[in-house]
Amino acid sequence: MLKSGKPIVCSIAAMLMILSTALLMNGSNALAATSGSHPLKDLPVFSSTRNDEWAGAGSPLSLETEPYNGNPALPVDTAETYNGLPSLRLNVTSDGSSGFGWWSVTQADNNWETYSLVPYYANGALEFNIKGAAGGEAFTIGMGDRNYRRDPVQYNTSSIRSSNYVTVTTDWQHVRIPLTDLIPAGSVFDLNQVYLLYFGSANNNAQEFWLNDIKFTSRDQEHSAPFIKVNQLGYSVLAEKYALVSGYADELNAVDGTRFQVKRASDNSVAYNGKLKLVDDYDSQSGERIFEADFSSLLKPDTYYISVAAPGVADSLPFRIGTDVYQPLIVDAARYFYYQRQGIALDAAHAGVYTRGIGHPQDADAPFASGANPRRDVSQGWYDAGDYGKYVNSGAVAVSELAWAYQLFPNEFRDNQLNLPESGNHVPDILDEAKWELDFILKMRDQASGGFYHMVQPTGIAAPDSDATQRLIEDVNGSLTNVRPTDDAASAAAALAEASISFKKFDPTYANTLLTAARRGWDYLVANPNGVAPVPGPYGISDDHADRLWAAAALYRATGDDQFNRYFLDNYQNFASAWDGSRDNPGGVGNMAQTAFLDYLQAGHPDAAARAWFATEFAAWRKPVLARSEHGPWRNTLQDNDYYWGSNGVALNTMHVLAIGTIVLGGHDLRGDVRVGRAVESAMNYILGINPLHRSFVSGEGADSITTIYSTAWSNQGHPGVPKGYLADGPNIYNNPLLSCTTPAKCYLDNDSNWTTNENAIYWNADLVLDATLAAQIP
Template sequence: MKAKKILTVLLCILALASTLVIPNTTVYANYGAPEGWRNLPDYYVFKDSFSGFAESSGGLETVNGGLPVDSQETFENLPSLRFSITNKIDWMAAKIVMAGWNTHDIHNYIPNGYLEFNVKGKVGGEQFKIGGDDLVARRASGDERSVYKSITDYVTVTTEWQHVKIPLKDIYNDPSFDLDEYNTRSVVLDRVNDDTFTVWLNQIKLTSPDKEKAFPAIKVNQVGFRNSSEKYAYVSGFEDDFNATPGTQFQVKRVSDDTVAYSGQLLLVKDYDIDSGERVLKAVFTDLTEPGDYYITVDANGIAKSLNFKIGSEVFKPLLADAARYYYYQRSGTALDPEFALGFPRADKTPMDSAAPFESNSAVTRDVTKGWFDAGDKGKYVSDGALAVMTLLWSSELYPESYTDNQFNIPESGNGVPDILDEARWEVEWILKMQDPVSGGFYAKVESTNDDDNMRVIRDKSGNVTNLRPTNDTAIAVASLAHASIVYSSYDPEFADQCLEAAKSAWTYLEQNPDNVKGPTRSYETDSDKESRLTASASLFRATGEAQYNEYFLNNYTQSKNIFENSEADSAGLWNYAFFYYMKASHPNVDAAKWYKDEFTIWLNKGLNRYKQSAWNNTIFEGNYYWGSNNIIMGTGTEALIGSTILGINTKTVNNMALSALNYILGANPLRKSFVTGYGEDSLKTVYGIFNHDLRPDVPKGFIPLGPNRYNNTGISIFPAKNYMDSATEWTTNEHSIGSASNLVFITAFANSNQATAVNHAPVFAYSSYTEEIEKIANEYLQ
């Protein structure tokens, strides 16, 4: 009994010591991975529904542009695909896509895997070809390749169902025409000769006896760390071939001479992490502050040294410049000159925007030049653009020391205005052009209507409804323009007044249209505009102090309660931004200020708990990596920083949560991938974007994709945080956006600022008399 008590005390002391060393890491109970967790599952290309296309010169049986699904010819209670040639044809194409129209990564399946299916013929002896294809943007030999194999090489078709297994190596490692297994797209079918035939295919799938491959074990921010900041790397791997354990020694070594600058022991984070499927350990080296270039080694077999990183006071300055320069490369309405484009010059992509027609009436045109392309295509959206502007303006307000004139090498550099404001103004000037001068409402979107992008249109139609000026887009435009009127007043009062007058006119439109006016199709249309209206009222109240905006806010702010308290939700988005503006007004209502303080603290505490409990110190909820996961991680950090700073409850823990988002993005993640082009030895090499049309094989520095997505291209990996493709043709994980870029700029500006290592306990809203109460709640929830 005494021995048990002593052991218990020792375990408690060890646990306490671990907490003292890494206060933001939770040590979890040891339980291993479930049996078979790493085995590659069968990946169905066709099971019970068809996705793809089929067409011919005539004679190929199709239904709605695809092969017919035959529910009469079944095997193992599942329908079949009918591949039927009814007469001689000149050409045909039939593709069964693997992941919608995205490319798909099947490299894990290739070494020992198979393309499996069941087949039967109408009369027996039928011949056809089956194979695969890929899609690789900007490949010198052509974007698309296909490899076919004759069915007779593997089976003689009869009138009875037979099972076929074609080694994937036969298709994807064909030496005469090697396909890219990291960018596959379809299972393809074709005829062998001019004979007519009918065959049925059932349960087409990829199979493999193998396990999912592992990524390199040491995952670290490949850019680096500020001297006084928290520093760590993850050391992780699949438990069946991972040799590091808690207590294993690690070393941080100097690149210059391979000498040891710091050593320590690995600490257990999670024995089994559902996001990655791995055992996760952590190497903490916060005490190392000497500037220099470093890498990490671990005393365990099979673990290679880490990639290099820096420690220094200015490690994030280049990243901030390139992250912000992203917007220059997204500019519409101008050529990108060699002087500024740094190897990526181009002509104006959309000169026709100088006279773009309205969708509802092509005889009416408008100048809608300028602005930023929203993402990987040439659409320009008021809602997304205004949100990105708001984030950049908040960054400029909170971290002015991070920004200067002549910082980004853009055409406006040297004009006496910080470059970040010059770049944001490019978008603001376009937003102003999207306003209807009669009503004050804003049109939602400008986009191309053909693949060549030489036909542009202002979207203002949905069904039979025309001249649409969505209230959601209008309200977000109001919020950004009112914010712009404050920020630009010191540099260009006339422009600031123009922004404010446009915002006030648009508010009148919102008052005249109290119910949501939904936007046109494919314009981020929404069924609710409540949060955007609240944000608009708050921003206008801050800019003007006028009672009408305050009254609207006070009558509507409590409807956001469920957003802040939802245990499964992520960032609060515009609901948070509404209060950011309101709390910065000259005279916010006392009760509203207290209400928000309470609700924000609940929301913040939720994010902090997730950050502490996550093996990767991010705020994703229980493996829920959905479309835009990188943006969710960074956006939560952005909102936490703005809100905690305004309320005066900013703590070192909040700052570390925000910095951990940047660490994750720059390589401290299950993929060991830096998600920013040009930053890190294992950084992103491609993006889904307009650069796909260029002959240059690379992309500029500073682009960030939306990140792992477990729902829209499933099967890239078994594990949620690894469902990502570094591919120029895969948009559900690798498309960039102006929204995610704005959060990268914000977090990087914070990391580069004086405030990254300082904690501000003084609120920056008007009612400083509430400091003691705010700090009391902060201590209760956060410390």
């Protein structure tokens, strides 16, 4: 699931700086929490380690700097410490010439991310310790935000002077500056999208001083979200129906056995009476006490809300009970891909208010990075995520998930369903949409070898129809040129083979084109048994073995050819670790071994011994997964350390592997296995509002759904908001140290400039389509 090396583009003092970032998913512990008080944590701008930074000066002044993450930054002084922490040294010198100089230091979050000071503002402060070399040193302090939906995107507050708060001496002193002084009330400054903290020159003096333990603080407590969490879309008639009632123990005035009622929204009449059941007195993922309100026996379709007989507990948001709760979500989640299309104008007839011109028309005549091959047309395909990159292996994963949704449940998908330009051609719209990406993948082929180039490089931050920067087909790795990574060939071969099965009924010629390209991709893998390393950049997969297995299984399913069967049988037992139930990341880019098994079991004549082996391994994997779904605090299978980038996608991916594995082994629908059906429903409940944040993580789906998404396209397009159906990546404890969360499941920020928690990606939305389709099978 990890997209490493993701480019982040940021501006500092009218400069554009392109920074490379690496997302770390492993090697970090989940946030610690205790069952006592719940104060807002200190947000560490600089403590023992630093976040990103830029420092510079102008004549006649100079500022001592050292390189850090590709930028000039202040030296970290481990000799000048205070309270056991190092300091930042600000050593300003002058060449003595005339004129008024300047110096400036920009302190940012890790990877130049935005963060929120909303809960800190009323009673919070910027705090730091300071010591001067001579005494009397002075400087200014200011802040900047970043909001792509506003003009100007970046707004800087007026600077305040340090001398109003401290007279610097040669001894360490503590300084506390109220946030209301830094950011005046009524300012257009967006407290939910804080970007930069500035220290700058107040005079033309040479001076030296040290700053230590820079942080934002507040004496306030962290507050609970609204207490009653429901699936904001609703529940199928025969589904398990529950709400979770949760909050900090000192705020939630409910106990085991507190009465609740489900009421009709139309007339407030009572449809169900029940009692809360304590689930967890202290949950480490949220820091909260959790109760369950179960109303599964309420079967009558209608719109309802929940009322709890406890002081201070407001009624829930409304929700539906019905037989078609998930059908609108399937449509919205699938229409997401139309909005992600490259190479087409989004017109009002199909996009409503979300129109734009042709995105990156230059892709129709793109050069290779090496210059070794002629320019070619690599238009079409989907923008992968929040950036403008187009990647073969991640696109293949998304296509695969859409293909599985259609092939398992074709009755859920029809022509004229998604209002696409292709609607009305007698092909289900979901296949028309997949074809937009498949055509791009086909264009990334090397005809001579059968291999596939990895990506069309992402570019700048202008709107897609305004970004005229050169985009390249990346084929360079160090001194190597014309690089066609084998993981891309394996992924493409698998997805093309799967898709050929779907198109055979509607367009046999196109299905044959897909299958021929898949076979040629396999030929390339055979010719390169030791693999071809990836080019630098996102989704660079060095170990292609899992995706080779996927390609073999998908091709065997599509063709029945013995060579693919032999490869699978010779290698499948090497992937027993894929069924280690203690881990909660069943698959994704570069790791599609589990899907390989599902494909193989769908083939016409799977080997009986392989099937039996898989049945045993799957049963062992399924047991802890179901246990986490049934007994985990939020019923999402995620463990405390699983809240990393893309955690929502992981929660959904786990469920579709569980469900499809059950289907291909048992040959029955989800109504035949109540536990699996409930697990799928529970994952959707979590995504759609039954989570500690009380948020639906899908734009436009529910009364408290997310309102923004990290998207270079939509953030710079000038539209008010984003289309319905965009899934955010979800809580993330690893990549943004200035998020004001103390527990894993709350490390989330809904804004348009934070990729760590609020980015979209094509394979996550494909997960959403597939899981919503699975949930829709329960009437």
